Amino acid sequence: MGKNQISFITGGTATSPQGFRAGATCAGIKKKAVPTLDLGILFSEVPCVVAGLLTTNKIQSAHISLCRERFQRGRAIALVANSGCANACTGEQGLADAAEMAERTAQAIGIEPEDVLMASTGTTGQPLPMKLIRDGINQIILSRDGGHELARAIMTTDTVPKETAVAVRTGNSEFTIGGIAKGSGMIHPNMATMFCFLTTDAAVELEFLRTSLRQAVDISLNMISVDGDTSPSDTVLIMANGMAGNELITRGSPQAETFQQALEQICVYMAKALARDGEGATRLIEVTVNGALSIADARLAARTIVRSPLVKTAVHGADPNWGRIIVAAGYSGVEVVESKIDLDIGDVSLLKRGKPVPYSAQDVVRVFEQSEVPIRLNLNLGTASATAWGCDLSEEYVTINSKYMT
Amino acid sequence: MGKNQISFITGGTATSPQGFRAGATCAGIKKKAVPTLDLGILFSEVPCVVAGLLTTNKIQSAHISLCRERFQRGRAIALVANSGCANACTGEQGLADAAEMAERTAQAIGIEPEDVLMASTGTTGQPLPMKLIRDGINQIILSRDGGHELARAIMTTDTVPKETAVAVRTGNSEFTIGGIAKGSGMIHPNMATMFCFLTTDAAVELEFLRTSLRQAVDISLNMISVDGDTSPSDTVLIMANGMAGNELITRGSPQAETFQQALEQICVYMAKALARDGEGATRLIEVTVNGALSIADARLAARTIVRSPLVKTAVHGADPNWGRIIVAAGYSGVEVVESKIDLDIGDVSLLKRGKPVPYSAQDVVRVFEQSEVPIRLNLNLGTASATAWGCDLSEEYVTINSKYMT
Numbered sequence: 001m002g003k004n005q006i007s008f009i010t011g012g013t014a015t016s017p018q019g020f021r022a023g024a025t026c027a028g029i030k031k032k033a034v035p036t037l038d039l040g041i042l043f044s045e046v047p048c049v050v051a052g053l054l055t056t057n058k059i060q061s062a063h064i065s066l067c068r069e070r071f072q073r074g075r076a077i078a079l080v081a082n083s084g085c086a087n088a089c090t091g092e093q094g095l096a097d098a099a100e101m102a103e104r105t106a107q108a109i110g111i112e113p114e115d116v117l118m119a120s121t122g123t124t125g126q127p128l129p130m131k132l133i134r135d136g137i138n139q140i141i142l143s144r145d146g147g148h149e150l151a152r153a154i155m156t157t158d159t160v161p162k163e164t165a166v167a168v169r170t171g172n173s174e175f176t177i178g179g180i181a182k183g184s185g186m187i188h189p190n191m192a193t194m195f196c197f198l199t200t201d202a203a204v205e206l207e208f209l210r211t212s213l214r215q216a217v218d219i220s221l222n223m224i225s226v227d228g229d230t231s232p233s234d235t236v237l238i239m240a241n242g243m244a245g246n247e248l249i250t251r252g253s254p255q256a257e258t259f260q261q262a263l264e265q266i267c268v269y270m271a272k273a274l275a276r277d278g279e280g281a282t283r284l285i286e287v288t289v290n291g292a293l294s295i296a297d298a299r300l301a302a303r304t305i306v307r308s309p310l311v312k313t314a315v316h317g318a319d320p321n322w323g324r325i326i327v328a329a330g331y332s333g334v335e336v337v338e339s340k341i342d343l344d345i346g347d348v349s350l351l352k353r354g355k356p357v358p359y360s361a362q363d364v365v366r367v368f369e370q371s372e373v374p375i376r377l378n379l380n381l382g383t384a385s386a387t388a389w390g391c392d393l394s395e396e397y398v399t400i401n402s403k404y405m406t
Numbered sequence: 407m408g409k410n411q412i413s414f415i416t417g418g419t420a421t422s423p424q425g426f427r428a429g430a431t432c433a434g435i436k437k438k439a440v441p442t443l444d445l446g447i448l449f450s451e452v453p454c455v456v457a458g459l460l461t462t463n464k465i466q467s468a469h470i471s472l473c474r475e476r477f478q479r480g481r482a483i484a485l486v487a488n489s490g491c492a493n494a495c496t497g498e499q500g501l502a503d504a505a506e507m508a509e510r511t512a513q514a515i516g517i518e519p520e521d522v523l524m525a526s527t528g529t530t531g532q533p534l535p536m537k538l539i540r541d542g543i544n545q546i547i548l549s550r551d552g553g554h555e556l557a558r559a560i561m562t563t564d565t566v567p568k569e570t571a572v573a574v575r576t577g578n579s580e581f582t583i584g585g586i587a588k589g590s591g592m593i594h595p596n597m598a599t600m601f602c603f604l605t606t607d608a609a610v611e612l613e614f615l616r617t618s619l620r621q622a623v624d625i626s627l628n629m630i631s632v633d634g635d636t637s638p639s640d641t642v643l644i645m646a647n648g649m650a651g652n653e654l655i656t657r658g659s660p661q662a663e664t665f666q667q668a669l670e671q672i673c674v675y676m677a678k679a680l681a682r683d684g685e686g687a688t689r690l691i692e693v694t695v696n697g698a699l700s701i702a703d704a705r706l707a708a709r710t711i712v713r714s715p716l717v718k719t720a721v722h723g724a725d726p727n728w729g730r731i732i733v734a735a736g737y738s739g740v741e742v743v744e745s746k747i748d749l750d751i752g753d754v755s756l757l758k759r760g761k762p763v764p765y766s767a768q769d770v771v772r773v774f775e776q777s778e779v780p781i782r783l784n785l786n787l788g789t790a791s792a793t794a795w796g797c798d799l800s801e802e803y804v805t806i807n808s809k810y811m812t
Contacts (some may be wrong), residue, residue, distance in 0.1 A: 059736025059744055089729045091745065091760055124729025125762065227715040228634065229730075230737035238537025309633040309715075310807055317808020323495045323633075330465025331636035338465055339497065354497055356531065395801035401716055402723025 004258045005169040006265060009176070012165025013147030016178035017201035019243040022146030024153035027136030029084035029122070029129055040138040040146075040153035042079040042103060042197060044241040047115065050076040051210040052237035053217055060074035061233040062087045062094035063118045066102065070117055074206040076239060077115040079197060080105040080137065081154050083182070087120040087128045088232040097128040104137045119195055119235045121156055121182065151180035154195050157400055158182050161275040166266055168202075170258035175202035177262050179238075183226065183274040196221055196270050197235040201258060203242035205250040212260050213238050220267035223299065223388040225307040226278035227397070238263075256321060265377040275389035280397030284372045285315055288328075288387045291342075291379040297334035298386035304332035305375065306390030315373055316392035320364035322350050335381055342378040346370070353380070410664045412671060415582070418571025419553030422584040423607035424756065425451040425649040428552030430559035433542030435490035435528070437533055445542040446552075446559035447511060448485040448603060450647040453521065456482040457616040458643035459623055467639040468500035469524040470492045472508065476523055478611040482645060483521040485603060486511040486543065489562050489588070491527040491619075493534045494638040501590075503534040510543045525601055525641045528562055558587035560601050563806055564588050568679040572672055574743035576664035579652035581608035583668050585644075589632065589680040602642040602676050603626055608665060609655040618666050619644050626673035628703065629794040632684035632715040633803070644669075645671040671732035681795035686803030690778045691721055694793045695735075697785040703740035704792035711781065712796035722777055722798035726770035728756050731781060739788060748784040752776070759786070 012255040015022050024040030052071045054064050070076055080101055087094045102116040109116075120128065151161035165178035179198035183223050204212075217236055242248075249255045252262040284315035287305045292298035305311055308328040322345060346367030349357045367373060373392075421428050430446030458477045460470050463563055484509055493500045509521040515522075524533065556566035571584035585604035602751040610618075623642055648654075655661045682690040693711045698704035711717055720727040728751060735742050745760035752773030755763045773779060779798075 057733060057736040058742040059732050086729075089732050089744070089757070089762070091762070123727070124733055125727075125756075126729075229714050229716045229734065232733050232736055284590055308635050309803075310635045312803050313807035317805065319807075319809055321529070321531075323492075323532075326465050326495050326633065327463060327530055329636050330463040330638055336464040338495065350531075351495070356495075356497070393804055395804045396802060397715075398719050398722065398799055398801045400727075401719035 001275065006255060006258065006262045007167050010164045010168050012178055013163040013354065014042060014149060014178045014180045014197055014199045015144055015147035016165035017176040019201055019241050020199050021142040021144055022150040023140040024134045024146070024149040025139045027082070027132045029082055029132055036148060037153035038084045039082045039133060040150040041140050041142060042150055043109060043142050044077055044239060046241050046243060047075055047077050048239035048241045049074055049204055049206050049209055050117070050237060051206065051213045052372050053214065054237065055232055055234035057230050057232045059089060059232045060122055062098035063120050063239045065095070066098050067117055067235060070114065071261055073114070075115065076117050077111050078105060078109055079117040079394045081119040081158050082133065083154050084122040085120060085126055085128050086122045086124045086233045087279065088124040090127050093127055093191045094138055097130055100130065101128070101133055104134055108137050110245055117237060119233070121154065121195060121233050121260050130192065147178065147180060154180065154182040156182065157279050158277055160277055162270055162277070164266060164269050166262050168258060168262045170255045173244065175200060175244035175246055177266055179266055179270060181270040181274055183277055194231060194234055198238035198266065200240045201242065201244040203244065203246050203247055203248045204240040204259065208249060208251045208256065209238060209240055211251065212263055213262065216263040216267040220271040221263060223303060223386065224271045224275045225303055225388070225390045226275065230306050243322045246360065272389050275391050278391035280394040281391030283315060283392045285375065285390045285392065286372060286387060287375045288385065289377050289379065289382055290385045292384040293335050293382040293388060296383045299383045301329050301332045301334045302386045302388035303375070304328050306388040309393055312390065312393035315368050318365045318368035320368070322364065325377065326351070329377060336379060336383065340380040342380065344376040346374055383393065412664065412668045413573050415571045418584055419557060419569040420448060420569035420584045420586045420603055420605045421550055423582040423605045425607055425647050426605050427548040427550055428556040429546040429548045430555040431542045431545045433488070433538045435488055435538055438631060443555060443559035444490045445488045445539060446556040447546050447548060448517060448556055449548050450483055450645055452647050452649060453481055453483050454645035454647045455480055455610055455612050455615055456523070456643060456645050457612065457619045458641065459620065461636065461638055461640035463636050463638045465495060465638045467518055467526055468496060468504035468733045469526050471501070472504050473523055479520070481521065482523050483517050485523040485525065487525040487560050487601065488539065489560050490528040491532055491534050492530045492639045496533050499533055500773060503536055506536065507534070507539055510540055514543050525639070525642060527560065527601060527639050530638065553584065553586060560586065560588040562588065563685050564683055566683055568676055568683070570675050572668050574664060574668045574775070576661045579650065579661055581606060581650035581652055581777040583672055585672055585676060587668060587676040587680055588618060589683055600637060600640055600680065604644035604672065606644065606646045607648065607650040607715045608646055609650065609652050609654045610646040610665065611654055614655060614657045614662065615644060615646055617657065618669055621666065622669040622673040625670060626677040629709060630681045630794065631678045631709055631794070631796045632681065634713050671789050678795050679795050684797035685806045687797030688798040688800055689721060689782065691796045691798065692778060692793060693781045694791065695783050695785065696791045697740050697787055698790040699788040701790045701792060704790040707735050707738045707740045707783070708792045708794035710734050712794040715799055718796065718799035721774050722800050724771045724774040726767045726774070728770065731783065731797065732757070735783060740792035742785060743787065746786040748786065749784040752780055
């Protein structure tokens with residue numbers, strides 16, 4: 001049996017795993033001066049086992065309930081996705097439009113509508129422009145490196161596409177996991193997040209795929225925040241087509257652990273890519289909370305800090321106002337005892353057991369000016385840890401969101 | 407018996423009620439080029455019954471625990487307050503400094519330290535500059551219209567002082583309630599809020615004063631949000647000195663209801679003044695949620711909407727992106743059914759029972775450009791209502807908080 005190996009593939013994307021093809025088109029849903037990719041399809045040559053997580057917002061894009069049905073069946077062959085319109089707050093017309101989007105895609109490919117997943121992102125409260133979508137679907141050409149196009153087609157205010165893949169070798173098996181994702185505002189996922197579409201050629205049993213995805217998302221995509229607003233469109237899914245020919249991965253099977261590790265690595269990669277490209281962001285903030293009483297406490301404290309507008313603006317301005325980090329932990333709702341806290345910003349120690357450590361403000365400024373700002377808090381109450389990712393809050397965030405529609 | 411009457415007093419402040427005096431000085435705690443008021447004292451000629459509410463943040467300014475002791479006793483004669491330094495995250499030295507601040511004030515006035523309340527606001531993680539505070543306390547001159555000076559001395563990033571008073575006539579009694587408050591960042595109160603110091607010359611029984619204050623704060627100061635960050639210094643208190651000579655107000659007594667109404671009016675006035683002057687704010691946003699299943703649901707939904715960075719930026723840019731309001735209600739955690747929601751922005755109806763109503767975007771822009779932006783959501787599920795206040799999110803908020811210390 002060979003050594004387990006997980007390695008990121010240069011130029012990897014959602015079509016890196018065997019048997020996946022994708023394509024996209026400029027359908028005109030995004031009203032831009034220059035034609036922009038805004039509608040795309042992902043397709044597997046053979047039917048996939050599929051698992052997914054959807055937004056917990058009670059207001060939901062129309063595609064959410066249709067995806068939920070398909071996730072329950074656990075099977076899909078294709079995915080159609082658009083940007084420029086979230087098809088949310090659109091009532092029954094929205095549901096009919098989402099269903100038609102799946103039907104038209106199924107017709108174009110020659111499969112059943114039940115095997116088509118769908119996802120819409122963009123402005124809420126406006127109906128899908130169905131004529132553009134009908135025409136667009138028929139223009140899409142699927143190819144083996146079409147993942148790159150699809151990654152661009154789902155972008156809204158994202159400044160860069162998010163895509164990657166890992167090659168996994170475990171025992172005698174070799175398989176690939178790939179994926180694409182989009183942000184970059186209304187990002188405060190809860191049980192699921194924005195869009196993250198993952199693919200693998202590994203053969204994976206449905207129940208294990210579901211558990212594995214949930215576990216990976218809990219430590220990655222569920223641990224980021226750009227602005228504290230949970231979107232009604234959040235959709236994470238993984239399609240596994242089995243074309244790698246490996247022995248079926250199930251709970252406790254020889255390859256299960258390596259598969260899980262690989263999935264977690266790719267999800268953490270996507271989480272950091274999304275946080276780094278948050279609307280208006282200039283820096284990635286990584287908050288690690290150690291010594292919490294429970295994992296739930298550690299996660300809540302880390303996410304609360306990374307969400308705090310005052311922490312985010314301090315990092316943005318490289319203002320060494322570290323008290324705001326402690327204050328955010330204090331209101332997070334988790335158990336915190338001031339006299340026990342250690343705080344480090346990068347390599348600078350600021351608090352040791354609640355006592356201020358003499359430090360140079362200039363050293364904190366230096367860390368805040370880095371492209372990645374690590375903040376570590378030890379509550380010294382228990383043994384639980386968690387890491388959350390976010391970004392600084394800039395004037396640009398306000399400017400982007402003051403003019404989203406106009 | 408005369409008619410009950412509550413009327414706002416032009417130029418009213420915390421020293422409008424009989425027997426209160428105040429004063430302030432430029433102690434140098436705020437490091438400004440121009441000398442700025444930053445330390446002040448409020449004093450009652452006779453001992454007061456006192457009730458208060460304090461931050462629920464687990465990280466607390468040093469004055470919080472000392473105020474808690476005094477609120478338990480329910481008695482005070484004076485209050486000393488400073489801006490420029492919150493005396494938070496300062497450990498045991500902070501507690502000793504806060505205690506000394508009370509002692510020095512007691513000495514200067516000739517009373518016991520236990521009768522002195524204290525409050526500090528400003529930067530966290532830095533010790534109180536005790537030499538400046540000792541010198542400053544001895545410079546303060548108390549006067550009958552010193553409330554205006556005190557209102558300025560507690561300002562941090564506030565652009566205007568917040569102060570008012572109401573004259574109350576009920577039965578054969580006449581009394582006055584006055585107050586001052588400060589914001590304007592780290593504002594997302596929970597059980598208490600920022601600073602709001604209220605005074606009255608009414609004679610009020612301690613238990614009733616406590617209940618009455620809590621009830622008034624729950625619908626006013628606890629219903630505002632500037633940035634979602636709960637401060638470690640939040641302090642609301644009321645000092646009642648009885649000099650109006652009215653019959654003691656107790657639970658169920660003839661004047662209780664009018665006192666309660668007057669207190670609520672003054673607290674709502676302060677809440678709106680604080681929200682309107684939020685850091686970088688250009689507009690007041692008033693969100694009313696009707697038809698919720700419970701008061702708790704109505705409050706949570708209203709506060710979630712008013713806190714949403716995406717709603718706040720849309721109002722700032724007068725971008726008619728109304729879907730964000732519905733989406734925020736959706737993730738607030740309260741029961742929401744999309745097909746039942748009514749949404750109105752000012753006089754513009756946007757959703758009726760979940761169905762979009764034809765509207766002119768220009769009409770929404772007109773409302774968003776007003777200095778007060780009323781948003782009304784009817785969930786049509788129950789009978790509970792609540793109103794929350796907040797402000798738009800501007801580039802200026804980011805600029806202010808990127809450079810708070812530097």
